[in-house]
Each structure stands twice: as C-alpha cells, then as structure tokens.
Amino acid sequence: xxxxxxxxxxxxxxxxxxxxxxxxxxxxxxxxxxxxxxxxxxxxxxxxxxxxxxxxxxxxxxxxxxxxxxxxxxxxxxxxxxxxxxxxxxxxxxxxxxxxxxxxxxxxxxxxxxxxxxxxxxxxxxxxxxxxxxxxxxxxxxxxxxxxxxxxxxxxxxxxxxxxxxxxxxxxxxxxxxxxxxxxxxxxxxxxxxxxxxxxxxxxxxxxxxxxxxxxxxxxxxxxxxxxxxxxxxxxxxxxxxxxxxxxxxxxxxxxxxxxxxxxxxxxxxxxxxxxxxxxxxxxxxxxxxxxxxxxxxxxxxxxxxxxxxxxxxxxxxxxxxxxxxxxxxxxxxxxxxxxxxxxxxxxxxxxxxxxxxxxxxxxxxxxxxxxxxxxxxxxxxxxxxxxxxxxxxxxxxxxxxxxxxxxxxxxxxxxxxxxxxxxxxxxxxxxxxxxxxxxxxxxxxxxxxxxxxxxxxxxxxxxxxxxxxxxxxxxxxxxxxxxxxxxxxxxxxxxxxxxxxxxxxxxxxxxxxxxxxxxxxxxxxxxxxxxxxxxxxxxxxxxxxxxxxxxxxxxxxxxxxxxxxxxxxxxxxxxxxxxxxxxxxxxxxxxxxxxxxxxxxxxxxxxxxxxxxxxxxxxxxxxxxxxxxxxxxxxxxxxxxxxxxxxxxxxxxxxxxxxxxxxxxxxxxxxxxxxxxxxxxxxxxxxxxxxxxxxxxxxxxxxxxxxxxxxxxxxxxxxxxxxxxxxxxxxxxxxxxxxxxxxxxxxxxxxxxxxxxxxxxxxxxxxx
Amino acid sequence: xxxxxxxxxxxxxxxxxxxxxxxxxxxxxxxxxxxxxxxxxxxxxxxxxxxxxxxxxxxxxxxxxxxxxxxxxxxxxxxxxxxxxxxxxxxxxxxxxxxxxxxxxxxxxxxxxxxxxxxxxxxxxxxxxxxxxxxxxxxxxxxxxxxxxxxxxxxxx
Numbered sequence: 039x040x041x042x043x044x045x046x047x048x049x050x051x052x053x054x055x056x057x058x059x060x061x062x063x064x065x066x067x068x069x070x071x072x073x074x075x076x077x078x079x080x081x082x083x084x085x086x087x088x089x090x091x092x093x094x095x096x097x098x099x100x101x102x103x104x105x106x107x108x109x110x111x112x113x114x115x116x117x118x119x120x121x122x123x124x125x126x127x128x129x130x131x132x133x134x135x136x137x138x139x140x141x142x143x144x145x146x147x148x149x150x151x152x153x154x155x156x157x158x159x160x161x162x163x164x165x166x167x168x169x170x171x172x173x174x175x176x177x178x179x180x181x182x183x184x185x186x187x188x189x190x191x192x193x194x195x196x197x198x199x200x201x202x203x204x205x206x207x208x209x210x211x212x213x214x215x216x217x218x219x220x221x222x223x224x225x226x227x228x229x230x231x232x233x234x235x236x237x238x239x240x241x242x243x244x245x246x247x248x249x250x251x252x253x254x255x256x257x258x259x260x261x262x263x264x265x266x267x268x269x270x271x272x273x274x275x276x277x278x279x280x281x282x283x284x285x286x287x288x289x290x291x292x293x294x295x296x297x298x299x300x301x302x303x304x305x306x307x308x309x310x311x312x313x314x315x316x317x318x319x320x321x322x323x324x325x326x327x328x329x330x331x332x333x334x335x336x337x338x339x340x341x342x343x344x345x346x347x348x349x350x351x352x353x354x355x356x357x358x359x360x361x362x363x364x365x366x367x368x369x370x371x372x373x374x375x376x377x378x379x380x381x382x383x384x385x386x387x388x389x390x391x392x393x394x395x396x397x398x399x400x401x402x403x404x405x406x407x408x409x410x411x412x413x414x415x416x417x418x419x420x421x422x423x424x425x426x427x428x429x430x431x432x433x434x435x436x437x438x439x440x441x442x443x444x445x446x447x448x449x450x451x452x453x454x455x456x457x458x459x460x461x462x463x464x465x466x467x468x469x470x471x472x473x474x475x476x477x478x479x480x481x482x483x484x485x486x487x488x489x490x491x492x493x494x495x496x497x498x499x500x501x502x503x504x505x506x507x508x509x510x511x512x513x514x515x516x517x518x519x520x521x522x523x524x525x526x527x528x529x530x531x532x533x534x535x536x537x538x539x540x541x542x543x544x545x546x547x548x549x550x551x552x553x554x555x556x557x558x559x560x561x562x563x564x565x566x567x568x569x570x571x572x573x574x575x576x577x578x579x580x581x582x583x584x585x586x587x588x589x590x591x592x593x594x595x596x597x598x599x600x601x602x603x604x605x606x607x608x609x610x611x612x613x614x615x616x617x618x619x620x621x622x623x624x625x626x627x628x629x630x631x632x633x634x635x636x637x638x639x640x641x642x643x644x645x646x647x648x649x650x651x652x653x654x655x656x657x658x659x660x661x662x663x664x665x666x667x668x669x670x671x672x673x674x675x676x677x678x679x680x681x682x683x684x685x686x687x688x689x690x691x692x693x694x695x696x697x698x699x700x701x702x703x704x705x706x707x708x709x710x711x712x713x714x715x716x717x718x719x720x721x722x723x724x725x726x727x728x729x730x731x732x733x734x735x736x737x738x739x740x741x742x743x744x745x746x747x748x749x750x751x752x753x754x755x756x757x758x759x760x761x762x763x764x765x766x767x768x769x770x771x772x773x774x775x776x777x778x779x780x781x782x783x784x785x786x787x788x789x790x791x792x793x794x795x796x797x798x799x800x801x802x803x804x805x806x807x
Numbered sequence: 808x809x810x811x812x813x814x815x816x817x818x819x820x821x822x823x824x825x826x827x828x829x830x831x832x833x834x835x836x837x838x839x840x841x842x843x844x845x846x847x848x849x850x851x852x853x854x855x856x857x858x859x860x861x862x863x864x865x866x867x868x869x870x871x872x873x874x875x876x877x878x879x880x881x882x883x884x885x886x887x888x889x890x891x892x893x894x895x896x897x898x899x900x901x902x903x904x905x906x907x908x909x910x911x912x913x914x915x916x917x918x919x920x921x922x923x924x925x926x927x928x929x930x931x932x933x934x935x936x937x938x939x940x941x942x943x944x945x946x947x948x949x950x951x952x953x954x955x956x957x958x959x960x961x962x963x964x
Contacts, residue, residue, distance in 0.1 A: 049900065051897050051898055051900070052897075052900070052902055054905070055896070055897040055902050056889070056893075056897055058902050058905030058908055059880075059889070059893040059896050059897055059902060059905070059908055059909075059912060060840070060880065060881065060883070060884050060889070060893060061838075061839065061840020061841075061879065061880035061881045061909045062840075062881075063905060064839075065842075065906065067839075067843070068839040237940070238938075238940050239904075239906075239940060240842070240844050240850065240852055240904065240906040240907050240938070240939070240940055241842070241844070241904070241906045242844070288904075288905065289904060290842070290904045290905070290906030291903075291904040291906060291940050291941055293940070321846065322844065322845045322846060322847070535904060536903040536904025536905065536906075536941050537903070538903065695899075695900025695946075696900065698900070698946075699900055699903055699941070699942055699943075699946060702942060702943030702944075702945045702946065703903060703940070703941045703942050703943045704943075705943055706940075706942075706943035706944065707940065729845070729847060729849065730845055730847075730849035730850055730938060731847070731849055735938060735940065736943075736944075737934065737935050737937075737938060737944075738930070738931040738932075738934035738935060738937070738939075738944040738947075738948060739931045739932050739934070739935050741931070741943065741944050741945070744943060744945045
C-alpha cells in the first residue's frame with residue numbers, strides 16, 4: 039500500500055452536495071407515488087389508561103377512508119423500537135398498537151385515507167372508552183411503594199423489575215471503592231440534574247410503505263438503521279425477513295431519533311391491509327411530543343483523592359427516566375458511567391444506576407448516548423475536586439487522564455460492551471488537544487479575570503472521550519464492482535443521514551483503487567443490496583464500515599493487480615495501482631480501463647467484485663479538550679457563549695471539512711443542551727412547548743465563535759488511522775460553560791439548562807446581588 | 808380555485824384548494840426542493856422567493872400567490888451552472904443532511920441581491936429564520952461570505 043495519501047485527508051466536496059444544494063436530492067417524501075394514502079394516528083388524551091372499547095364503525099364508513107386499525111388488527115408481538123443488534127439489549131415492552139396507553143400521545147388507532155383531511159376526520163369519528171389510571175409523572179416516584187405499575191402486561195419481557203417500574207439496572211465495580219474512600223485525604227460529592235432534550239431533526243420521521251409486484255413489503259423510510267429496521271419490522275409483524283425491503287433515501291438528520299423503528303410498523307400494517315402505498319409522516323408537534331428525547335437523569339458523583347492529586351475512588355450513580363418504554367434504557371445509561379469514569383485513572387470505580395419507567399415522553403438514543411449527561415456531571419465535578427485540592431483544573435486533568443496502554447475497565451463492566459474484553463487504549467492525542475486548545479482560547483491570559491461591571495467574563499474547560507462503534511458488537515459488509523470505465527459501484531449498508539459517510543467511504547475506496555472520487559458510485563442503505571450494516575449509530579461508520587470498505591477495495595485491488603500482471607506478463611508482486619493505472623517496476627503500465635475491458639470482454643472473462651466484512655472487539659476513543667469563554671450578565675442571569683474551542687483527536691481526518699462539520703454541529707446542539715433546550719411537561723405529563731417558538735435551539739445569530747482543531751493521533755486499528763468524530767463534541771459545551779460561569783461569577787451550576795433564572799438564583803444564594 | 812403563477816420563469820396554471828399552502832402547492836407541482844419542517848414559519852426550510860422577497864411558503868396560502876413570480880431553489884441554477892451561493896455551499900463543506908439547505912440558499916441568494924457586500928454579522932442575522940441542526944451555522948455563513956469574494960472554489964487542498 040502507498041504511504042502517500044491522495045484521496046484520504048482531502049477536503050473533497052461531499053459527493054451528494056450538488057443534488058442537495060439544488061433541491062434535486064430525494065428524501066423519503068420527495069417522490070410521486072400513484073394512489074398514495076395518508077395515514078394518521080389517534081393519540082391518547084391520557085398519560086395512563088386502559089382502553090375499554092374502541093368503535094371504528096363510523097370512521098370506516100367515511101368516504102375516502104381505506105383502513106382503520108386498532109390493537110385488534112395487529113399481531114401482539116412484544117418488541118422494542120431500539121435499533122440495536124439482535125437480540126436487542128432493551129426490554130421488549132412495546133406493541134404496534136396496544137390495549138393500554140402509557141403517555142400523552144401514545145398510539146390508540148390509525149387510519150389510512152385518500153387525503154390527510156379525510157384521515158383527520160376519521161380520527162375524530164373513532165369512539166374510545168378509557169379507564170383512566172393513576173400516572174407517574176415524576177421519575178423520583180417511579181420506584182416508590184404504591185406507584186402505579188406501567189408495564190403490568192404479562193407478554194412483555196426483558197424488564198428488570200416491572201413491579202417496581204425499573205426497566206434496567208446497573209451495579210458494577212472495578213476494585214473496591216469503599217477501601218478507596220478510606221485511603222482518601224479529601225472526598226468530594228455532588229449532585230446533578232439533566233433534562234429532556236429533543237433532537238429536532240429537520241426532516242421528521244416519515245415512512246412510505248407499499249407492496250411491490252412480488253407482494254413484498256417495501257419501506258421507503260427515514261432511518262439510521264436500514265438492516266435493523268428490516269429485521270425488527272419483520273419480527274414485530276410476524277412476517278419473514280425476506281418479505282421486507284428497506285430503502286433509505288436521503289435522510290434529513292437523525293441524531294439517534296431515527297435509530298428507532300417509529301413510523302414503520304403502522305405504515306406497514308396499513309399498506310398490507312389496503313394494498314395501496316401509505317405515507318405516515320410526523321408533524322413537528324409529533325416530533326416534540328411522541329418521537330424520542332434525551333433521557334433526563336439525576337446523577338450523584340463521589341470522588342476520593344489524595345493530597346498529591348491522585349484519584350483513589352470514583353463512584354457515579356444515576357437515576358434515569360426512560361419514559362413509558364425502555365428503548366435504549368440499559369445502554370444509554372450504561373454510557374453515562376462507562377464513558378466518563380474511565381477517562382480518569384483510578385484503581386477503584388463504581389457505577390450504579392436505575393432506569394425507571396414514567397408516564398412521560400419517550401427517551402431513547404440521542405447523539406452522545408448517555409455521555410452528555412455523564413460528562414456534564416463528571417467534568418463540573420472534577421473542576422470542584424481540583425479546586426478542593428488547590429490544583430489548577432487543567433493541570434489536574436493532565437495529571438489524571440487515561441493514557442496509551444491503559445485498560446478501560448468500565449468498558450467491559452456495563453452497557454453494550456458488558457462481558458466483553460476490556461478495551462486497551464492504543465492512541466491518545468489528549469495532551470496535544472489540551473495544549474493547543476488552551477493556547478487557542480488564551481487560557482492562562484483569561485482565567486480568573488472576570489472584569490468590572492455587571493457583565494463578567496470567564497473561561498472553563500473539560501476533557502472528553504467517546505467510542506468508535508460498540509466494542510465487540512458491530513458488523514459491516516460491503517462490496518464493489520468494477521465497470522468498463524474503471525468506475526466502481528460501491529454498495530454499503532451504512533446510512534448516510536447527513537454525516538457525509540457516503541463521501542468518506544468513497545474517499546477510502548478511491549484511495550485504495552487509485553481512482554478519482556467521481557469513479558466511486560456509492561449506494562447506501564438498500565437492504566436488497568450485497569451489503570450489511572448495523573447502521574449509523576455509536577460513531578461507528580468511519581471506523582467500522584470504513585475498514586470494511588477498505589477491505590473490499592483491497593480485495594478488488596488485488597484482483598486488478600492479478601489481471602494486470604497477466605496482461606503485462608509481470609509478477610503481481612511490486613505492481614502499483616495509482617492514477618487510474620497499474621505500473622510495474624520495469625516501467626510497463628496498463629490503464630485501469632484496459633484492465634476492466636480485458637476482464638469483462640477479453641480472455642479472462644472475470645467480473646472484478648471486491649468484498650469485505652468487518653467486525654472488531656476494539657472501540658478506540660476519540661478525545662476532546664473543549665474550552666468555553668462566556669459572558670455572564672449578573673443583573674439578568676443571561677449567559678452568552680463568546681467562543682468555543684474544540685481540539686479533537688480523530689485519529690485521522692479522512693475528510694477535514696466533514697470532521698469539522700460534525701464537531702461544529704455537535705457543539706451547536708450541545709450549546710442548546712447547556713443553555714436553552716428543555717422539553718417542559720405539566721403535572722399531567724403533557725408537553726407544554728412543542729414548537730420551535732417555545733423550544734429554543736441555537737440559531738445563527740446565537741452562535742459563539744467556533745474554533746475547531748483537528749488532532750491526528752493515528753489509531754492502529756482504524757482505516758488509515760481513523761477513529762470517530764460524530765458524537766464526542768456534544769458532551770462538552772454544558773460542563774465547559776458551567777465551569778466558565780464559575781470562573782466568571784463564582785457560582786456552580788449543577789442543573790441543565792443553565793437558564794437566566796437558575797444563574798440568578800445561584801447568585802442570590804451567594805448574596806452576589 | 809384556479810391561480811396563475813410564474814415559477815422559475817415558467818407560467819403555470821394551478822387548481823388549488825382554498826386552504827392549501829403555497830408550500831403544498833409547490834410540492835404537488837414537482838417543486839420539492841422546499842421542505843416541510845415546522846409548518847408555522849419558524850424554520851425557513853420552505854423558503855422561496857415571491858415577487859422578489861424570500862418568504863416561508865408554509866405560512867402563505869397558494870391563492871395569495873395568484874399572479875406572482877416565484878423562484879424556488881430549483882430555479883437558482885442556470886444554464887451557466889450553479890448560483891454562486893450554491894457553488895460556495897458545495898465547495899466550503901457547508902452541507903450536511905441538506906434538508907435546511909434549499910431554504911438557506913434561497914434566503915442568502917435573495918439577500919445578496921439587496922446587500923451584495925454583507926458582513927459576517929449581516930449573514931448571521933439573515934439566517935435567524937433558517938434553523939439548521941447539523942452544521943452549527945459556521946460553514947454556511949462562511950460559504951455566503953465566500954460566494955461574494957474571490958474565494959469560491961478555492962478549497963481543493
């Protein structure tokens with residue numbers, strides 16, 4: 039293999055950029071479907087109720103209504119909507135339609151009609167008799183004696199303790215924390231609270247389901263997980279996997295909300311019942327009320343340290359609200375402990391968690407996947423630990439962070455990596471990230487200088503790690519085929535949901551095959567292809583699918599070399615593939631086009647098909663040092679982020695523009711989590727702010743200056759040294775800003791979002807005003 | 808109800824329902840670059856230029872546009888190629904999922920006609936009505952700045 043890289047490392051424009059910027063790209067709803075029916079779902083007006091009866095007769099008689107379905111019309115197969123590898127580590131506690139509703143907006147019935155208006159009219163004509171049940175709308179009460187049991191149905195399984203509303207439970211220890219605390223000179227304990235956050239993918243959940251000419255179910259759907267979706271829908275509906283064909287068109291953002299089977303099952307049932315194409319599309323209100331969210335948590339951290347700054351014991355415990363269903367319950371909270379804890383070297387660590395049901399909106403996967411909650415707590419807490427010891431916070435992190443050669447004990451203790459081999463750190467660019475980030479923000483010049491006047495300035499920082507795929511639980515298959523003009527059809531099962539993975543993967547193939555990027559024709563996310571993939575989640579695509587594409591391309595390259603050797607009468611050893619040709623040391627050469635034509639039509643009659651399959655036990659962490667500068671208005675409590683510097687170790691930036699874009703987008707989403715975003719729910723469990731007007735995400739004018747520094751500590755197990763980049767930066771803004779607020783005004787914020795009200799209350803408590 | 812509109816230079820006659828939005832009418836007639844996201848004028852993903860001004864097509868009735876000149880994202884590209892804003896978005900890595908991008912590009916192209924030499928701050932404020940959840944706005948804002956400088960297409964390192 040060449041050492042000089044020509045395609046990898048380039049800021050190549052995204053291969054889908056032109057069609058996206060001209061409006062030609064087709065997302066799920068951008069096609070013409072003759073005879074398309076519109077589906078609508080009847081939603082529960084109660085947080086918790088049993089359905090005593092449903093009368094659909096009037097609705098069915100409305101002209102233009104083609105189907106009305108209730109729990110009587112769907113198979114009662116328990117499933118989870120969590121798109122994870124089989125068997126999913128989430129409880130099987132959902133039904134396509136159920137006899138019970140468990141939160142405001144839970145599905146009661148569905149209709150398919152000629153127009154959306156007729157479908158709406160049909161919903162109004164459905165008569166439902168409910169028996170209202172007491173509801174749990176405070177997750178601190180879920181496990182309490184006398185709390186109503188949310189999953190009392192006998193068919194559900196995989197629930198840790200349904201009788202106490204506990205969806206999942208974690209209790210792991212590495213070493214002996216009690217012994218560790220006895221060795222400590224100082225023990226610091228803190229509590230933190232984090233809120234519901236909504237992904238707000240611009241494209242809502244949408245599925246068009248139809249039967250093809252072979253009566254196979256086709257799901258054209260906005261998903262991160264085409265292959266999991268195929269299997270999960272088949273299992274939930276009790277039909278063979280072979281009868282389901284999932285097509286992922288362009289996807290308008292996912293962020294974890296589409297690592298779920300959400301609109302697919304009902305659309306599928308309606309299409310099978312009517313024999314017509316059916317579209318089920320969520321409205322923006324639906325996205326805010328019945329889609330998925332980031333889990334709210336209450337987190338307690340207790341850390342024992344010696345005077346010399348070493349950590350002897352670190353214990354984290356979590357109470358998590360998963361809402362009415364346990365989708366991703368165990369694994370998201372698993373990450374809340376298993377990502378932040380190992381970042382700090384300590385002989386003794388403990389991680390304890392209960393993940394409980396409530397009659398509130400559904401929480402599930404969301405970029406960062408539990409780590410944003412954990413890092414907010416850990417990184418504010420570690421600032422306080424450093425302060426208790428009188429050690430400068432940046433220096434304290436330098437002393438204690440994980441290093442190359444260290445074993446991450448927590449990775450094998452809990453979550454999706456549980457029971458697997460602990461991960462060993464092979465690459466770590468954190469020292470360089472800290473160094474360059476501190477330099478860029480002006481850490482030593484700005485720290486401890488709040489200034490005069492009512493508006494104070496402060497700087498704060500944090501360090502972070504994530505993973506690159508789920509350790510030991512990832513698989514990708516890809517294939518590519520050589521055409522006459524030395525172009526290649528590359529088929530991958532991964533889902534480019536806007537991440538740029540189609541481009542990064544094509545760059546890897548082009549690099550290996552010695553062709554320009556336009557020679558790679560990539561098709562992703564079609565389950566009828568020669569490909570397979572767990573999907574776009576856990577920051578896995580560049581690392582896992584990237585290595586798979588590298589293997590498939592290498593396989594094709596070897597076949598090309600063999601054919602060229604025959605054509606040139608040369609030894610295959612020593613032949614080089616580059617610049618669309620194969621050359622020998624003796625100076626002979628053939629073009630790739632000549633090779634392709636010879637293979638397809640000449641003597642050899644061989645189709646060059648490279649294939650690859652890749653799985654690994656590794657999940658190398660990318661690292662970040664993030665620095666925030668803020669202004670705090672002591673009169674209004676308003677916090678204005680001025681600059682965010684993110685220095686990120688990505689191993690190798692396959693496409694620096696894409697890497698920076700992932701970081702900048704994650705920071706923007708993390709800023710909302712830190713300062714403005716929160717799904718508000720009333721005492722009955724109803725969402726109060728289901729619009730962009732009332733749920734504030736950052737807009738262009740709100741953004742601070744973003745500085746992104748790419749650090750490349752090459753990862754030996756990754757394609758061209760690459761690790762992941764997609765999620766990690768979202769973990770940083772909340773702790774970095776909380777720490778910067780402390781530098782500015784001397785108060786610690788332990789609750790998100792850090793609204794003006796909370797800042798003022800904290801200042802009042804300190805008698806600052 | 809029958810209305811006549813000129814879309815991207817072509818005169819069309821549409822039969823629309825009284826309550827139909829301009830966004831639905833456009834999408835029904837094949838102009839699907841404008842996206843349905845919030846349906847309440849909050850996010851700008853459905854922005855189109857009507858009689859010289861970028862508006863959110865989701866909060867305008869189709870019948871209000873009778874007789875109007877409409878430019879959609881599909882109309883920005885000419886026989887000579889991409890609009891400079893489209894060119895800059897492509898070259899500067901400003902596109903991720905791309906669902907908000909047609910609205911951003913239309914808004915920027917329309918704004919540049921009124922202010923051909925904007926500052927970074929100007930563009931940030933013009934984009935207040937264009938929500939994006941992928942990019943953090945940095946590269947889109949830089950792309951608009953690049954589109955009015957000589958830097959378009961510079962990024963091929």
